[in-house]
Amino acid sequence: MTEATHRAAVLGHPVAHSLSPVLHSAAYRALGLDRWEYTAVDVTEERLRGFVDGLDDAWAGLSLTMPLKQVVFELLDHVEPLAEVVGAVNTVLFQPTGSGRTLVGANTDVHGLVAALREGLGSGPGERPVVSAVVLGAGATAASTLAALAELGCTSPTVLVRSLGRTGGLQRAAHRMGVTPRFELLDPATARVRDVDVVVSTLPSRAADPVAEALTAHAAAGGPAPRGVLLDVVYDPRPTALSRAWAAGSPDREGLVVGGERMLLHQAAEQVRLMTGQVAPLAAMAAALEEALAPSVAGA
Incomplete structure (x- = not known):
């Protein structure tokens, strides 16, 4: 047969x-x-x-x-x-x-996000805990990101959005998950993303470019580089402007960037x-x- x-x-x-x-x-x-x-x-x-x-x-x-x-x-x-x-x-x-x-x-998006972030955080006993996080965007992928961050230990991330009036769906999803994100406007974002354990950008291609430009300007003025792990879910173009800005300054920092293709x-x-x-x-x-x-x- x-x-x-x-x-x-x-x-x-x-x-x-x-x-x-x-x-x-x-x-x-x-x-x-x-x-x-x-x-x-x-x-x-x-x-x-x-x-x-x-x-x-x-x-x-x-x-x-x-x-x-x-x-x-x-x-x-x-x-x-x-x-x-x-x-x-x-x-x-x-x-x-x-x-x-x-x-x-x-x-399976949540599984993909968790696995990709663990690659940046370091898997196994040495995995860094996620205490603080920032999410860029408020769409369907942002909802999966909230669930992934909760699995990694962060239940109160900051969500930066272009319009607070379009966060209703994400707020309802967060309530169902039992997480309590703080919603703020995307601009200015640089101060928010520099000093957290994880940043996940769920924005469409090139929508995060202004954040990349702000990070580059901050570095040019002698400011410290971001300390956490970045996952930009966009993988075309690769690397994204945000990924390049995040990794700039030292080859060691490239390990702090996880490309969207890994998710x-x-x-x-x-x-x-x-x-x-x-x-x-x-x-x-x-x-x-x-x-x-x-x-x-x-x-x-």
Whole structure:
């Protein structure tokens, strides 16, 4: 009997830029899952229900990016507690049942954030405790960041936002988590980010550039460098202006910057585990990701 094909995909709008197919496909190759396929499909909020309803029994799961992480809730039969409290689902698992299938929503962004931050903090017995933290931004990734910081020991971070009037969703998520963030305006941010254990920027590409410029100006005036670990979830361009400003001045400081691709890697690894039931081959996935992100060689 021919082995059945298993399918999975990342959905979003737009989604052509997604590196999830690179990561998942590399995992399938390393695990010898020759009958597994992973693609990217552009799906809007309006088309999501119709797309999911049209999937057959070959589908094992879906990865979700914006703008689908909240709207998918109404399609799910069960939501795992972490995804429920964060208010964002980035993973849908298709579980066969006697009468069909059950759609389960999960969140692997928190896992990805915790694992990426631990790389900067130092894993194992020497891991630095997170007492103070700053989060830039108030979207879905910021909610996952609050959960990740709480897991690392910080339940009262400062959240810097461009508009206090657009923090309602994050404030509700924080209340569900039992964390008590302090909300302040993003400008001026330099003093807030220089003296904390962890800073996580969840802002879109280049939106954190003004913070980078302020840090650079502060350093040029002889001010001290930031002391904590920075995770900028953006990985294009790489390194970001914020990452360059954070690491400036000493090669040793480069270890205090964690690129957003590391969060992407770890959250995808957890998705692979949930969808296939096998431990994700992290090294193979990381190698494929680095190759995909490497600058193209002229003339190649």
